[in-house]
Amino acid sequence: MKKEIEIIKPTNRILPKASLLFMLISLFSSQSFAQKFTAQTSKNKVSVGEVFQIAFTINTSASNFKAPNLSDFDVYSGPNQSSSMQIVNGSMSQSISLSYMLSAKKEGKFTIGAASIVVNGTKLESNVIPIEVKGAAQQNNQNNTQNSNNAYNPYANQQNTTATTPQYSSDKSNDDVFIRTFVTKKSCYIDEQIVVTQKVYSRLNLRGFQNYKMPSYNGFWSQNENQKNKQIELGQENIDGVMYYVAEFTKSYLFPQRAGQLTIEPMEIDCIVRKRSGKQPQNIFEQFFGGGGYEDVVVKAKSKAITIDVKALPEKDKPANFSGAVGNFSLKAEISKEKVKANESINLKLSVAGKGNIKITDAPKITFPDGFETYEPKITENYNEGGSFSGTKTYDYLLIPRKPGEFVIKDLDFSYFDPEKKTYVHVPAPEFNISVSPDPNGSNATVAVDPSVSKTSVEAKENDIRYLKTKDIQLEKADTFFFSSWKHYALMALPILLFAGFVVTHGKMQKLNSDIVAVKERKAAKLARKQLVKAEVFKKQNDKDAFYQEISIALNSYISNKLNIPVAELSKENIELQLSKKQVPTETISKLISTLNDCDVARYAPAAVSNDINVVYNNTVELITKIEDETKA
Numbered sequence: 001m002k003k004e005i006e007i008i009k010p011t012n013r014i015l016p017k018a019s020l021l022f023m024l025i026s027l028f029s030s031q032s033f034a035q036k037f038t039a040q041t042s043k044n045k046v047s048v049g050e051v052f053q054i055a056f057t058i059n060t061s062a063s064n065f066k067a068p069n070l071s072d073f074d075v076y077s078g079p080n081q082s083s084s085m086q087i088v089n090g091s092m093s094q095s096i097s098l099s100y101m102l103s104a105k106k107e108g109k110f111t112i113g114a115a116s117i118v119v120n121g122t123k124l125e126s127n128v129i130p131i132e133v134k135g136a137a138q139q140n141n142q143n144n145t146q147n148s149n150n151a152y153n154p155y156a157n158q159q160n161t162t163a164t165t166p167q168y169s170s171d172k173s174n175d176d177v178f179i180r181t182f183v184t185k186k187s188c189y190i191d192e193q194i195v196v197t198q199k200v201y202s203r204l205n206l207r208g209f210q211n212y213k214m215p216s217y218n219g220f221w222s223q224n225e226n227q228k229n230k231q232i233e234l235g236q237e238n239i240d241g242v243m244y245y246v247a248e249f250t251k252s253y254l255f256p257q258r259a260g261q262l263t264i265e266p267m268e269i270d271c272i273v274r275k276r277s278g279k280q281p282q283n284i285f286e287q288f289f290g291g292g293g294y295e296d297v298v299v300k301a302k303s304k305a306i307t308i309d310v311k312a313l314p315e316k317d318k319p320a321n322f323s324g325a326v327g328n329f330s331l332k333a334e335i336s337k338e339k340v341k342a343n344e345s346i347n348l349k350l351s352v353a354g355k356g357n358i359k360i361t362d363a364p365k366i367t368f369p370d371g372f373e374t375y376e377p378k379i380t381e382n383y384n385e386g387g388s389f390s391g392t393k394t395y396d397y398l399l400i401p402r403k404p405g406e407f408v409i410k411d412l413d414f415s416y417f418d419p420e421k422k423t424y425v426h427v428p429a430p431e432f433n434i435s436v437s438p439d440p441n442g443s444n445a446t447v448a449v450d451p452s453v454s455k456t457s458v459e460a461k462e463n464d465i466r467y468l469k470t471k472d473i474q475l476e477k478a479d480t481f482f483f484s485s486w487k488h489y490a491l492m493a494l495p496i497l498l499f500a501g502f503v504v505t506h507g508k509m510q511k512l513n514s515d516i517v518a519v520k521e522r523k524a525a526k527l528a529r530k531q532l533v534k535a536e537v538f539k540k541q542n543d544k545d546a547f548y549q550e551i552s553i554a555l556n557s558y559i560s561n562k563l564n565i566p567v568a569e570l571s572k573e574n575i576e577l578q579l580s581k582k583q584v585p586t587e588t589i590s591k592l593i594s595t596l597n598d599c600d601v602a603r604y605a606p607a608a609v610s611n612d613i614n615v616v617y618n619n620t621v622e623l624i625t626k627i628e629d630e631t632k633a
Helices: 017-026 139-148 284-289 486-542 544-563 572-581 587-602 613-630
Strands: 002-009 037-041 045-047 051-058 063-066 072-088 091-104 108-114 116-119 122-125 130-133 177-183 186-188 195-203 207-211 219-224 234-239 242-256 260-264 269-277 296-302 306-311 325-337 339-341 346-356 372-374 378-385 391-400 405-407 414-418 424-428 432-437
Touching: 037 130, 045 091, 108 242, 177 269, 177 296, 177 306, 195 207, 195 269, 219 587, 284 613, 325 414, 325 424, 325 432, 346 414, 391 587, 486 544, 486 613, 544 587, 544 613, 572 587, 587 613
Parallel strands: 045 130, 186 306, 339 432
Antiparallel strands: 002 072, 002 207, 037 051, 051 091, 063 116, 072 091, 108 130, 116 122, 177 195, 195 242, 207 269, 219 242, 234 242, 260 306, 269 296, 325 346, 346 391, 372 391, 378 391, 405 432, 414 424
């Protein structure tokens, strides 16, 4: 949790005393923070006579502050000291600011030059600030009346605005400073979007905020609006005949995660306001500028809790492919190509766009055809914040068909629940017919599989119609007996002869098969090195596409011959299992799988690879040599 403590002490001292002020402050400043000296102003465009503020901030100990030339402006007060301290995760940082209240004397374009300061013997200068001054502003009677009852109000020249009140809000307190929590709805479904806005109201002049505590939002998934570079602006609202200054402090997007009564806890904040005090002016300057009659005080404000009634999503008519999307969405499906060769890549993109809980929606559940090697999708997100949370979430699938044939990628439809219509919506997606031709570089042929034929075995039944014999039929005499004939004895001896032949043949085949495997294993490295010679030629030509293709072919052919596995049946799981059986170290197996993945990505998504091809080539040679050495035992 981040705690910020800000102390504002108006000093109303003359300019020559600024140097002494910084020397005293430097005794308490930390030396460990980066030196940063900046200047900023409350407005860049002002009217003649309109008062605005310029502040110079340093975050370390310093001395010898010199203000810029302010002769084009009337200096109403300054330098006014403001120090702040931040504690973030136990680490403390401090900053000191000197500010001036100025007003322009005449129209035109002016530049407030750089102020200077000395830090550890080094002179630092702030940035310059351009100021554009127009004609004198005309204030209405209402603003004049309000300004007469308060100290200087930097927002007095802004036009009165009345914010549109959302449908539900917490009740306001009777204090001069309070917080109201606005929600777009108090009854919703699980994962339905709720926008929560926290606003601070004050009848006094708001000067700043500190020590704020945001609600924990238990039971909700929350997304706070991006506060980076956002400045809190003051407006005015009329509530029950009373005019309040109002600041929209924060906006959050909530998505309830469970059904029942969920509570949005109160928000707490310390508001720094300027109010009239009983202090008498100490000198002529305070009498002239009215500084002695006002003081900055801290007022604690706390909103009220709000209860949200969350309903469960209906089970009736819930689609089987429902992944939890709630809101209003559209779907776009596209594929990079529909005619490929085996072992070539295909990119399938599914883009879900709309308003709702898109950020926490799961990826679509897709069943790809057999023979397709798939990877986890690359997810690209682009979100917008405004009146609601919306955006686009794209799933990019990398598919590699390993078998030739005709395939269909289907069932890509998307379903979501529309809380406005209180029903499930089905968004259809097209089917993609993929034609895969054989890989000309494959070392093993594969059989095309018709995807419409299921993998079932054929059973022979007794009532099947047998084929009729159409050739000549050999007839025997009716009085010829088979028993005790030479055929009878031959058939009796035949099993013994067949068994003996089987034993001899089986032994020879077993030995022959083992010899073939040994030959393939011995020649695996030699054949791979021949393939690497081609890769070396493309490496010298800096042809990365051809280089990675040859590297991939070399590695796949080597593993196929080494493990006696067809290239079409190679998979990362099969490679890991077979090499583990040969007692190849896990480190070597992981390096091989990583190299194969790099080759696939380089071939199918070359823009995503930045590896040096010389390093890839050397690593491949070293990897093959290492596997050879480790499998000799």
